[in-house]
Amino acid sequence: MGELDVTQLWSPIRLTIELAFITTALLLVVGTPIAWWLARSKARWKEAVATIVAMPLVLPPTVLGFYLLLLLGPNGPGGWIAGLYGARTLAFTFGGLVIGSVIYSMPFVVQPIRNAFEAFGDRPLEVAATLRASPWDAFWSVAVPLARPGFLTGAILGFAHTIGEFGVILMIGGNIPGQTKVLSVAIYDFVETQHWTEAHILAGGMVVFSFAVILATMMLGRRYGQQGR
């Protein structure tokens, strides 16, 4: 056990927050149209799509990580993409982590947004149409504002879940400081090497963070619940 090295602590925190922000932003961009389609489509096979989106909820992270490793690796499509800019693989890179996180946290974002879109039904959109709003216009001026609680919950859960992920990252990211060594991996590492102080600081921080996130989500839910109809 040596001196407490602040950079050793700070690097994984910064990396984790960066990853969570980028992942959440991407999830909102990708997840919103999926949630919209799941909420509004009358296609019979839409529940199959919903199931695929929800799979990460039940799959062991190692299973997901294993397939992602194949996809991102030199022989998968990820390797082909990496080849475009002269790299060999997307696995064990920050970009690979982002792709993995987006897939892994997808259900946490899509589900609340889908629920919010379903909650207000067809009526507000019909009203908007009779008031000359095109479907695109109505989506932004009516559907998104009405679904705001769902977006907030989805963003918070997606962000928090990304921060807490471990198994997938271990499988596809490894443990490269400043690149793929995020919080959860760092804590594991500190414990393995018996750096208890560092492990305490990070683990305790995570406990406080998780508490704050869950509390915030519940309070948001209550606030919107009371506003009601």
Added chain:
Amino acid sequence: MTGASAEISTAFAGTLGNFSLDVAFTMPMRGITALFGPSGCGKTTILRCMAGLQKLSGHFIVGGEVWQDSAKGLFVRTHQRPLGYVFQEASLFQHLSVRQNLLYGAKRAGKAPASDALDFDAIVELLGIGHLLERSPVALSGGERQRISVGRALLSRPRILLMDEPLSALDRMTKEEILPYFERLHESLALPIVYVSHDIGEVARLADTMVLLAKGRVIASGPLLQLQTDPNLPLVAAPDAAVMIEGRVAHLDDEFLLTHFAVRGGTLVVPGRQGEPGAERRLRIAASDVSFTLTAARDTTILNCLPARIVSIDWAGNEAQVNVIAALGADGSGACIAARITRKSRAALSLAPGMPVFAQIKSVALIR
């Protein structure tokens, strides 16, 4: 087809689940047309098809503007149809203030013509919602919400206003509070209104034209004042049958505080001062308030005792009561009224079509 036709032509046919709809009718480009019938007769479906919210094959042409013509594969999408739609529940946007709700359609309707009777201040004034503008719709009463939704629809500068049972979600008191606003709409706007209702009271009060529906078919359509006394239609036989008569204030009796209304074929007297001479009002006479005598009765407390001629009498089987239609005026050229009398009285007086009688009208209600 750009000439301003004075008609709205409607035809829709199709099946929804096990319900089949097949209707075709025309409506005038002015006044209120009521789509009237029992629940499940398809009136709301027709209205939704007019708005393009639902698609059945057929056509819908508003004053020469073709919004749907399935034969030509033409279907204008809802947001491209200049219409206003008032839903059964007000359906205000919860995330916007009352003012923002009102302006939602106005902003999207494009530039207002210079001669605009439907400007913001006029509509707010007409509907009495000025004090609510900065509020959230969440905290408003049902009646206030529905008035705002009417205002929101009007401000989108529609060529036609479609109203789907706008009062049915409201209680009796609120209905009474809101109906006068609807009457003002009718008086001050030259906008055709299609009004869906299963409440004959509302229809009697508001409608000029009526489309009578049952089980997805049109039974009859035409001016309300004609249909209400058509012995072939179920309206006359309804338990609360009544007729509406257009009247004009002819004279005010200041001594006894009575208003004399000139109607086609006679004069009707109503208690109280009911408007200035010349004012046009709508009167309602319930069939159960009308009785007949063969000679003019002098010793009666009933004020309205008018010469009339029997037009038709009909009853089903051995029922106790018969439905009589009579036309006011000694020569029977005036407005028609309906009466419900016992079969026994009919036999006692040997009433028959064409007979001159005196109609005693116990009470006349002012409904508009």
